[in-house]
Amino acid sequence: MLAILLLVVAGWMAAPALRLDVGVVAIVGLLAAVATGNVDRQAIRELDWDYLIFYGVALSLVRLGAALGLDRLIGETVGRRLVDSGASTLVLVLAIAVVTVLVRLLLGPDQVVLLLSLALIPSAASLGMDPWVIVITILAATGAWLLPSQMPSFLAAHSASEGRLYSHAQARLAAAGYVAVLAGGLLACVPYWHLLGLL
Numbered sequence: 001m002l003a004i005l006l007l008v009v010a011g012w013m014a015a016p017a018l019r020l021d022v023g024v025v026a027i028v029g030l031l032a033a034v035a036t037g038n039v040d041r042q043a044i045r046e047l048d049w050d051y052l053i054f055y056g057v058a059l060s061l062v063r064l065g066a067a068l069g070l071d072r073l074i075g076e077t078v079g080r081r082l083v084d085s086g087a088s089t090l091v092l093v094l095a096i097a098v099v100t101v102l103v104r105l106l107l108g109p110d111q112v113v114l115l116l117s118l119a120l121i122p123s124a125a126s127l128g129m130d131p132w133v134i135v136i137t138i139l140a141a142t143g144a145w146l147l148p149s150q151m152p153s154f155l156a157a158h159s160a161s162e163g164r165l166y167s168h169a170q171a172r173l174a175a176a177g178y179v180a181v182l183a184g185g186l187l188a189c190v191p192y193w194h195l196l197g198l199l
Helices: 002-018 022-035 041-045 049-068 070-084 089-104 109-123 131-142 152-160 168-196
Strands: none
Touching: 002 022, 089 109, 089 131, 089 168, 109 131, 131 168, 152 168
């Protein structure tokens, strides 16, 4: 299995030069794992197929949207409205973080990153931002949580310690502290990003 994994990683690195789709390399790797007996029917049945299909569709939407010109249309529409608002880049960065935290209340972290990246990256140029700033802001804010159910690691640690490690009130205070540190960090980064020419 280690040899198959190494060959798949090598295939992914060589795929652009060979003009192969990385999905083809992954499928060949899966077939090789099945053929060698490293993956059996039970393991395939236990895969989270709903998540894999969702993720595949979400990733393919980027290419489809670009082919149809939807990325430019969304970028121009969203960008024009944000530019017309007259908000400074500091306000825009903080607004992206707030929207991310709020959307995170409804969706998981992977879905939030995909959804907001698809919606906001096309408008980066019209906002006078490098797409990297948008993505790093979304990724930083995705780690914030306001409800215990949003953070499985919190629930696991609380359950494993039988509630003796910390209380829910202490955890809520730590979550609010994280949001405050996130806001402070973004405020500190905006002038630096200006110096780097990213804003």
